Amino acid sequence: MEDLKLELKTKIIEALNLEDIELTDINDDDPLFGDGLGLDSIDALELIVLMDKDYGIKLTDPKEGKTIFQSINTMAAYISEHRTK
Amino acid sequence: MDGNEVYINQSNCVTPLGFDVKSNFEAVISGKTGIQKSEDYHQPVHISKTEDELLNQKFLEISKESHFSKLEKMMILALHPLVQQNSIGKNTPLFVSTTKGNIEALKASEKADALLSKPAQNVADFFGFTQKPIVISNACVSGLLAVAVAKRMIQAGAYQNAFIVAGDVVSEFVLSGFHSFQAVSELPCKPYDAHRSGITLGEAAAAVYISSEKIKNQQNILIKGDGSVNDANHISGPSRTGEGLYKSIASAMEEAGVKPAEVDFISAHGTATPYNDEMEAIAINRLGLQNIPLHSLKGYYGHTLGASGLLETVLAIESAFQNRLIPSKGFETLGVTKPLNVIRNAEEKEIHRFLKTASGFGGCNTAVIFEKVN
């Protein structure tokens, strides 16, 4: 699970072009969509694409994203359970 | 040259519902839609598409040349009757409004074939325009913005008249993009409805001829006021308070010297996404226009992108000429938080002036007030 969390942080920084953010800046429990990372609605949609492309998880209801993308912890937990890649 | 009045003298359109304005108007009044299910794309989807064979047949009636793209054929067919009736002078411009032009060229051929000036120049060359075409590519307000821009240029004394053509075609390029935004409706779109769930893509071409003179023995449409203001909020989501649309409409109404009660109907943008329709409802209420009969035509044509602003204006003009309102197809129950007077029936109404609005990616908004004159 720890590897997955690290992998997720790396992917998120790259996929969302978070240029000035280091891996150590993202804490596992921090709200991803709070003030910290400044993520917006397009970033949320990008994460849905990332889930599909890298882990084979298709989110049919984008509203599910709100709970799944709450933090690195919730994302990692969801991916571990549902990944097909 | 200032204070010159500018009129739309003639108009035309090419859509799945017909190759001229009269057939289109009759079709929408009787509730017909161009939207149908298609299996031709990455996933099954509803779209509104002109039938290729029928389009080619119609095109053969005016030219045997076969090298034009689908978009170019639609634009040429839309412009054709207008060019036949009005002369193209050395100085006469052609405004071309499109968001993606021949974007399918990216798949097949040279990247440069996808440049927007290509279809514009091909259409201009077909008719023998001397001036290079002016392409307006401003997301989904392009078709309406072209009217405002052309009118402003005529008022500036740059030209005496102008032709405007707008068009876009359905493509996997655009469809896939909207899918990535989770913005495509599984069923035909339902603007302003409580069960709306996104857009339906469509394709069309529309054209108008405008000038600083009225044509005798017919009705003309005065382009009375315009505004095209950005939300300055977000590149894909509209302003929650409808700032840009509010300012655009206010600017148009101020220039036209028109009060809310003097607007007879509103042809709004109504894409049927949760956010767009809500934003429009807010802006319209802020301006005191919530009781004015209002529709979106996207339930008949889908969202035709760069064509939409002009296509929908052309239908609104016919509506004004016929003094008959066009219902807002797909609407059943109001699904926005502010009241709107959505048109349910094709009722008769004395129409003197109407407001047309459009909004698009990048936070753009355009509004124009049109008035029927003899």
Added chain:
Amino acid sequence: MNTEYHISTFVSIKKNFIFLNGEKWFSVDTKMSFSEFSKSVYKHLGMEYPKFYKMDHLSKLGILAAETLFNHQGFSPEKEEIALILSNKSSSLDTDVKHQESIATADEFFPSPAVFVYTLANICLGEISIKYNLQTENAFFVFEQMNAEFLSIYASQLLHSGKAKKALCGWVEYYDENFEAFIYLVEKQGKFAHNTETIEKLYKH
């Protein structure tokens, strides 16, 4: 009518150089890619705007040109009712190609919303509007080459009609590492006359 207005400031970005009012303002080793160049300029301008890194190349180019110009002006743009009238040749083709690549095959079909949103040239205007809070008139045109005559007439008419007090106009072009920006601020007072001839002269400078 064209004699009513003036150009107060202009910025040119060509081949890794930035000129402000005709003087060299910034330059880098010409072997830099646009990505590297744009990052250098961003830092040189002392910008702190994380959204910059999410933008496509066209929007980055537009923002850097606008920031250079507005910094020099020293005023707060949002109070100035500045219309945005920009143009280019390639529209958003550079990003269009990226989006097309993401949907090239049925098996690897992963369109990205962050890429798709930039497949419209007017997003460049949108980004400038957002950064400087310009709730103003805007329009994006596509021409085969910089069209000084059209822009000068349109901008003058817009100011004359009272729909804007000033206008930021010009050319912002980007395709496949070939880029060029030329933007200028039109207002009542300024060093240069606002007309076709002058704009062309400043553009070729």
